[in-house]
Amino acid sequence: MLKRPSHEDYPEYYRGYVGLVPEGDFVSIIEEQQKVMKDLISSISDIQANHRYAPGKWSLKEVFGHIIDTERIMSYRLLRFARGDQTPLAGFNENFFVENAGFDKLSMTDLLEEYMSVRQSTLALVRGLPEESWVRKGIANEKVTSTTALAYIIAGHELHHLNIMKERYLGQ
Secondary structure (H helix, E strand, O other), rough: OOOOHHHHOOHHHHHHHHHOOOOOOHHHHHHHHHHHHHHHHOOOOOOHOOOOOOOOOOOHHHHHHHHHHHHHHHHHHHHHHHHOOOOOOOOOOOOHHHHHHOOHOOOOOHHHHHHHHHHHHHHHHHHHOOHHHHHEEEEEOOOOEEEEHHHHHHHHHHHHHHHHHHHOOOOO
């Protein structure tokens, strides 16, 4: 069972994300997240998904696309670090990614399909890693991070944005 990473295993700015992840079996947690996200996204129309709660804020589609992009990037980092790669990895500008993604032109069905593929890939990676991979560390965005922390960051990042989607976009 994957243990929660210590604060020394990741940069401080990820503490909020890691702290959102409940205790329990990590794979079960992200499998359940996938079900929750699928149910939520399936209930949102494309018209609702184009909503911006304030001028200059991302649309709900863009928030969802950002979740997908971030998981893809963090999962890639997790793979590299788990395999022992010590090559420092660059950071990314989330706003630049969203601006250039065209998420608002995609349907929620298309975005959900992409999300499901990315999450299934993350699940396959996490399930298949040998135990010794979970203590390995690497450098991303000039900060040392462990593979375990990256897994928790993926889960916590999604929970963070799921809460924003519910509160600011859907009034839940």
